[in-house]
Amino acid sequence: MEARKSVKKSWYVHLLLFTGTVLMIFPFIWMFLSAFKTDLDVFSYPPKWLPSTWTLENFPRVLEMVPFVRYYLNSIVVTSSITFGQVFLSILAAYALARLHFPGKTAVTILLLSTMIMPFQVTLVPMFMIVYKFGWIDTYQGLIVPFLFSGFSIFFLRQFFVTIPKDLEDAAKIDGCGYFGILFNVIMPNSKAPIGTISLFVFLTHWRSYLWPLVVTNSPEMRTLPVGLKYFVEEGGTQYNLMMAASLMAIIPVLIVYIVAERHLVKSTTLTGLKF
Amino acid sequence: MKRFLLVALVVFLTITALSVEIVFWYPLSGSKGQVFKELVARFEKVYPDVKVKLVYTGKYSDTAQKVVSALATKSLPNGGIIPAGPIFTGAYGNYKILEYIESDSEFNMSDFYEVGWDYAKYKGKICAIPYNISTPVLIYNKELMAEAGLDPSKPPETWAELLEYAKKITKDLNDDGEPDVWGLNIKDTPWIFKAMLFQNDCGIIDSNTLTPLFDGPKGVEAATFWKKLVDEKAMPVGMHNLADKQFMSGTLGFYMGSSSRIGKWSGKLPFEVGVAFLPKMVKRAIPIGGAVLVLFPHSKAEDDAVWKLIKWLVSPENLGEFCIMTGYIPIRKSVLEVPKVRKFMEENPNYRVAFEQMKYGRAYWHFEQMGTMDALLYEYLDKIERGVLTPEEAMKEAAEKLRKEIES
Helix, strand or coil: CHHHHHHHHHHHHHHHHHHHHHHHHHHHHHHHHHCCCCHHHHCCCCCCCCCCCCCCCHHHHHHHHCCHHHHHHHHHHHHHHHHHHHHHHHHHHHHHHHHCCCCCHHHHHHHHHHHHHCCHHHHHHHHHHHHHHCCCCCCHHHHHHHHCCCHHHHHHHHHHHCCCCHHHHHHHHHCCCCHHHHHHHHHCHHHHHHHHHHHHHHHHHHHCCCHHHHHHCCCHHHCCHHHHHHCCCCCCCCCHHHHHHHHHHHHHHHHHHHHHHHHHHHHHHHHHCCCC | CHHHHHHHHHHHHHHHHHCEEEEEEECCCHHHHHHHHHHHHHHHHHCCCEEEEEEECCCHHHHHHHHHHHHHHCCCCCEEEEECHHHHCHHHCCCHHHHHHHHCCCCCHHHECHHHHHCCEECCEECCEEEEEECEEEEEEHHHHHHCCCCCCCCCCEHHHHHHHHHHHCECCCCCCCCCEEEEEECCHHHHHHHHHHHCCCCCECCCCCCECCCCHHHHHHHHHHHHHHHCCCCCCCCHHHHHHHHHCCCEEEEEEECHHHHHHCCCCCCCEEEECCCECCCCCEECEEEEEEECCCCHHHHHHHHHHHHHHCCHHHHHHHHHHHCCECCEHHHHHCHHHHHHHHHCHHHHHHHHHHHHEECCCECCCHHHHHHHHHHHHHHHHCCCCCHHHHHHHHHHHHHHHHHC
């Protein structure tokens, strides 16, 4: 009796979930199908679900219009460098802010928080000027270095680090651990979920970052995927089939990263109660 | 053999030594971007001594952002197609391009429409060359016109006629008191309102003193007419963003917006599409919009090379080809005489309308607050439509705000 009730209940829940899934997945299916449509098909009205003829032609056309492979490589290099660098530096900073005592700690924390308030457009020009002074226009450094620091990442990790029991740390101290020993042996193993989450968050943010790469690079050799994708958006007549073919090629790696890290994402959101 | 190699080497070295590389920015994407890239590739074949490094700069607003950053660090390119170009050239005292225009006897300034030059001025002096220009046009659904008992071959000539026709087309199909088919919708409200102002013989801004002029009686008259369009149910209130969708789904009689829609819709929708000049008030006038070619001075050799490229791009044949392939409107009269263009206009009568309308073009000189002005007009037209302010109050308040912005 009890079991049957729960089956019944779960049937409703599943229907709800299924509807949600369909809604979420709809744009992806549309993108997938449109990537195989001809120019005529994609603009036909009323819109057609399935291509009347399936064509692979869009993919070589995309590759012809923008150096897609190069953009792809750049996106991978830039995004993974930023993710690794930013997360590593944030762990160090977050640990210091959560556990160490030093003069001006509160001031530093407030300063960090204040960087989160400023919209990117405000800092764009000054940041460009700094990068220009260093001679980093049109280089990987220019794309990567400005994002190695992030107030949000530090704050996010700090909030988690303060919840780790102090006793664990004391035990490690007794066993002879220094600051780095504690960080690597106690704090980090206990924070896999938030570290995974923030890595995913940083990766996604920079994988789709558009304005900065556009402004700071000039040669096609240095540009990233979002700049390439934007090339298919036209005033008064975007070629959706090409745009969708390009998008399809662009999202595959993100999907892989997401599937791998998804477990951590859900877990740590529940643990920290933070949303983003 | 040795000697041949030596000669080849010398020739090669001379070409390399004499060739100039210039950096040129462009905001055209997709098929339009491809057309432009191809034109420049052809230029390089004709002038092997000039190497053009093309940089795609995103859409207009992104391009402006990129130019602002480059201005701040003095890392500008040699030239480019730049939206609001005069604000980045003339406003910084860069009128270099005018020197070239004046000293080059082959360059025929008078062949360009006067309005093009107005669009390329800052404080009354030319500091750019118009290039990819669009104009607003009246696009209409011939079927809906016929259904309303109107003659589809006779689109409205005046705003009064447009109001009358649009009212006939507006229909409430399910009797819920809210029309489902609308007579008229306007995509870009500030742009079309500026057309109305020009057409009503009302200046928009005094070019010398930068005083807004649209709050005078003629401006208020135009704004009152705008209100009438809404009051008499010719046009829906505040639904301008939906104009494209309404037209494509066949529930809109008259659409006012950029000429770039002509190529997108003609022959591609399930009903017949007509294109006409914008209707007139007391006279015809069409505000133009788009981006301009600019030159940022570097060395003499580089500047010469940029001028060579610009001159080549706006030659009647090349400009004609660019317009045919992209749907932009030619800003030179002689383009219409190019055989290829004539043939194109014969085959695409809808484009002919947009191309020929250019002779009524109007523009004001660029000024820094023109973006603010458009935003204000957008906001206050909306307030008029919703009845928050009377047309007179709205125009006064918008002009007052703009005046303050200019003074500060």
